[in-house]
Amino acid sequence: MVLDASDTTAIHLNWVMAALLNHRDVMEKVNEELDTKVGRNRWIEESDMTNLVYFQAVVKETLRLYPPAPLLVPHESVEDCVVQGYHIPKGTRLWVNTMKLQRDPKIWSNPDTFDPERFLTSQVGVDVRGQQYEFIPFGSGRRSCPGITYATQVTHLAIAHLLQGFDFSTPSNQPLDMKEGLGMTMLKVNPIEVLITPRLPSVLYQ
Numbered sequence: 001m002v003l004d005a006s007d008t009t010a011i012h013l014n015w016v017m018a019a020l021l022n023h024r025d026v027m028e029k030v031n032e033e034l035d036t037k038v039g040r041n042r043w044i045e046e047s048d049m050t051n052l053v054y055f056q057a058v059v060k061e062t063l064r065l066y067p068p069a070p071l072l073v074p075h076e077s078v079e080d081c082v083v084q085g086y087h088i089p090k091g092t093r094l095w096v097n098t099m100k101l102q103r104d105p106k107i108w109s110n111p112d113t114f115d116p117e118r119f120l121t122s123q124v125g126v127d128v129r130g131q132q133y134e135f136i137p138f139g140s141g142r143r144s145c146p147g148i149t150y151a152t153q154v155t156h157l158a159i160a161h162l163l164q165g166f167d168f169s170t171p172s173n174q175p176l177d178m179k180e181g182l183g184m185t186m187l188k189v190n191p192i193e194v195l196i197t198p199r200l201p202s203v204l205y206q
């Protein structure tokens, strides 16, 4: 439980920040949305989240391109079964390659491009709960992640607080490298270095 929850969430937060730092136009749009929907005179709260539709699309787009568990976890059939006409013998081990599904050019236009708007236009209504098999960052079915709601709340609140509270830049102002590590969970190989500047009235940081 602890491993499934902490590693994946930390990795996901890291990829969201990396993607935003590499797409400053997107980061600016999120900041504009925060300023319009929440303002700068109070910290964001959970109840604000439903109004932040662009920000939600950013989080989804990060899960699409950088799923923290790119091969889900292995599943094994406990008895012989037939799935869509295919005979699956007992003991067959199944690995689901979400990286491939979520970058499938037959489904996603410009699949390798970070484009949150797709979730507000062509892929509107596609969510993370495993009902659309082209996008299953938390798996699908009864062994899918039981922490979806919690993970979604934590991620959105953590990143929104960081973005609302600070302007972010990188020391070199060069694009970050997005090298992906090997393993059951997809770590970003190189850490992110950032410079932060407060963007709210100082009283809010006390």
Ligand code: HEM
Pocket: 001, 004, 005, 006, 008, 009, 012, 067, 068, 069, 072, 073, 074, 137, 138, 139, 140, 142, 143, 144, 145, 146, 147, 148, 150, 151, 155
């Ligand atoms: C962004 C964060 C997270 C991601 C991307 C994620 C993703 C996943 C994935 C892909 C699986 C395997 C699903 C499958 O094979 O079909 C899984 C399983 C699991 N996750 Fe998460 N997870 C996250 C956060 C959490 C959190 C916060 C918790 C708990 C509070 C949690 C608890 C679990 C558990 C217990 C399982 C095993 C379920 C089973 O085997 O039946 N996860 N998660």
